[in-house]
Amino acid sequence: xxxxxxxxxxxxxxxxxxxxxxxxxxxxxxxxxxxxxxxxxxxxxxxxxxxxxxxxxxxxxxxxxxxxxxxxxxxxxxxxxxxxxxxxxxxxxxxxxxxxxxxxxxxxxxxxxxxxxxxxxxxxxxxxxxxxxxxxxxxxxxxxxxxxxxxxxxxxxxxxxxxxxxxxxxxxxxxxxxxxxxxxxxxxxxxxxxxxxxxxxxxxxxxxxxxxxxxxxxxxxxxxxxxxxxxxxxxxxxxxxxxxxxxxxxxxxxxxxxxxxxxxxxxxxxxxxxxxxxxxxxxxxxxxxxxxxxxxxxxxxxxxxxxxxxxxxxxxxxxxxxxxxxxxxxxxx
Amino acid sequence: xxxxxxxxxxxxxxxxxxxxxxxxxxxxxxxxxxxxxxxxxxxxxxxxxxxxxxxxxxxxxxxxxxxxxxxxxxxxxxxxxxxxxxxxxxxxxxxxxxxxxxxxxxxxxxxxxxxxxxxxxxxxxxxxxxxxxxxxxxxxxxxxxxxxxxxxxxxxxxxxxxxxxxxxxxxxxxxxxxxxxxxxxxxxxxxxxxxxxxxxxxxxxxxxxxxxxxxxxxxxxxxxxxxxxxxxxxxxx
Numbered sequence: 001x002x003x004x005x006x007x008x009x010x011x012x013x014x015x016x017x018x019x020x021x022x023x024x025x026x027x028x029x030x031x032x033x034x035x036x037x038x039x040x041x042x043x044x045x046x047x048x049x050x051x052x053x054x055x056x057x058x059x060x061x062x063x064x065x066x067x068x069x070x071x072x073x074x075x076x077x078x079x080x081x082x083x084x085x086x087x088x089x090x091x092x093x094x095x096x097x098x099x100x101x102x103x104x105x106x107x108x109x110x111x112x113x114x115x116x117x118x119x120x121x122x123x124x125x126x127x128x129x130x131x132x133x134x135x136x137x138x139x140x141x142x143x144x145x146x147x148x149x150x151x152x153x154x155x156x157x158x159x160x161x162x163x164x165x166x167x168x169x170x171x172x173x174x175x176x177x178x179x180x181x182x183x184x185x186x187x188x189x190x191x192x193x194x195x196x197x198x199x200x201x202x203x204x205x206x207x208x209x210x211x212x213x214x215x216x217x218x219x220x221x222x223x224x225x226x227x228x229x230x231x232x233x234x235x236x237x238x239x240x241x242x243x244x245x246x247x248x249x250x251x252x253x254x255x256x257x258x259x260x261x262x263x264x265x266x267x268x269x270x271x272x273x274x275x276x277x278x279x280x281x282x283x284x285x286x287x288x289x290x291x292x293x294x295x296x297x298x299x300x301x302x303x304x305x306x307x308x309x310x311x312x313x314x315x316x317x318x319x320x321x322x323x324x325x326x327x328x329x330x331x332x333x
Numbered sequence: 334x335x336x337x338x339x340x341x342x343x344x345x346x347x348x349x350x351x352x353x354x355x356x357x358x359x360x361x362x363x364x365x366x367x368x369x370x371x372x373x374x375x376x377x378x379x380x381x382x383x384x385x386x387x388x389x390x391x392x393x394x395x396x397x398x399x400x401x402x403x404x405x406x407x408x409x410x411x412x413x414x415x416x417x418x419x420x421x422x423x424x425x426x427x428x429x430x431x432x433x434x435x436x437x438x439x440x441x442x443x444x445x446x447x448x449x450x451x452x453x454x455x456x457x458x459x460x461x462x463x464x465x466x467x468x469x470x471x472x473x474x475x476x477x478x479x480x481x482x483x484x485x486x487x488x489x490x491x492x493x494x495x496x497x498x499x500x501x502x503x504x505x506x507x508x509x510x511x512x513x514x515x516x517x518x519x520x521x522x523x524x525x526x527x528x529x530x531x532x533x534x535x536x537x538x539x540x541x542x543x544x545x546x547x548x549x550x551x552x553x554x555x556x557x558x559x560x561x562x563x564x565x566x567x568x569x570x
Binding site: 078082085086089090093094096097098100101167168169170171172173325328329330332 | 350351393396397398399400414415417420421423424425426430433434437438439440442443466
């Protein structure tokens with residue numbers, strides 16, 4: 001195993017520990033892939049899958065599954081790296097495929113966000129002058145871009161597992177691959193848009209400060225939050241397709257409650273509680289304080305969001321792993 | 334001859350699908366009810382059955398995509414893979430990119446695909462079209478690329494669903510020869526089909542599935558004779 005993969009492994013390790021705990025109720029012990037693969041050690045411990053007869057109304061205990069899972073994914077790092085290769089290559093492929101569909105191909109990666117920001121500039125910057133907030137244009141654009149990352153990724157994730165229905169009937173893939181691919185593509189697009197807005201802010205005159213150093217941390221925390229929500233939602237739609245439609249409404253409410261058009265600091269005290277528990281409102285506020293005012297954000301707040309999101313990712317990931325064999329049946333209908 | 338131990342065993346395996354019967358009511362359709370057989374190392378096992386007998390469902394269980402709802406399925410630590418063509422193809426990407434994506438999806442490692450890339454290109458016979466986007470391919474060309482990639486798959490147990498040859502006459506002959514060689518070799522193969530002739534030609538042993546139940550298991554020729562006798566009786570009725 002080369003050292004380059006260490007950080008990746010750590011994240012996955014935690015995932016699989018939890019998955020194993022949830023699924024098999026025991027601690028994860030890695031098996032030497034070489035030993036498991038050689039005919040000498042063949043057959044390694046037989047794994048019995050015992051299910052009581054459901055026809056007689058008995059409860060089905062969670063047994064080990066057949067197929068590649070026994071030796072495969074969770075017991076060798078090669079497998080983990082394999083699925084990360086798949087996620088990254090597929091995400092990069094999807095991005096290129098999307099670009100090739102249009103005449104301007106890769107230029108759209110930059111042109112898309114520029115046009116979108118221009119629209120907001122025309123409507124709010126030149127048109128509606130009613131709102132009196134300092135640097136209102138950049139204030140608004142930051143909110144929009146940050147929100148778009150969350151909104152686009154979560155709505156794509158919602159349909160991701162369901163979208164892989166035909167593929168998962170042919171290949172035994174860990175279902176988390178599907179939302180991860182979407183998260184990668186959307187995050188890539190966001191990062192381009194975000195770099196553009198940061199450049200614009202600097203050209204506009206609000207120069208970079210040392211607070212920028214914490215930006216990668218804030219971005220990572222938001223990514224975790226997006227993953228937690230996205231993976232959780234991707235678990236639901238295979239069983240309840242209507243959820244993909246329904247979820248748009250709570251998300252729209254969240255959009256208006258996230259202080260994209262206004263500063264949450266200016267909300268009267270008695271209504272402040274509506275925003276305190278909205279991570280997106282707090283994150284957008286954090287980005288603005290870094291980018292516009294050069295202020296270091298509230299570390300305690302960031303830690304809270306980070307730890308909750310991290311637990312959320314683990315829980316949602318564990319749920320998706322647990323549903324691994326149930327989802328193909330639900331989607332076979 | 335030594336006494337062989339099975340590497341995969343099914344005992345009274347059953348699997349159901351759920352059918353929606355209105356807003357809250359569902360009912361169960363047992364696609365597999367009682368299937369039992371064993372698979373031994375190095376053999377090629379044929380699974381025969383008529384349409385709707387539960388062959389594809391059985392393959393999904395063997396591939397580990399689903400797990401049985403009743404009975405036991407014991408896998409003694411083998412990797413199993415379903416030979417599926419064009420899995421995960423992205424139409425707007427080149428043949429080369431799709432070979433990579435499809436290969437990774439099927440579970441072939443990145444390095445193996447890189448090594449085998451020229452062999453895939455050679456075998457598919459796509460030549461300069463290999464660098465062109467797949468949406469410009471004819472369906473035959475897609476099938477050829479899909480086969481060339483999937484053929485590189487090398488699990489402990491290979492599951493084959495009717496795919497022996499694809500594409501035009503020339504490629505069909507080439508691919509089915511390659512496939513047959515693979516089946517006849519020491520590889521453990523499960524071949525699912527409804528053609529008795531294919532199983533007679535290629536398999537050592539066979540299992541006959543009828544309406545979700547295994548009716549017979551044994552030497553390929555004996556099982557095929559029984560199956561054909563059954564079909565004859567059914568057609569006379």
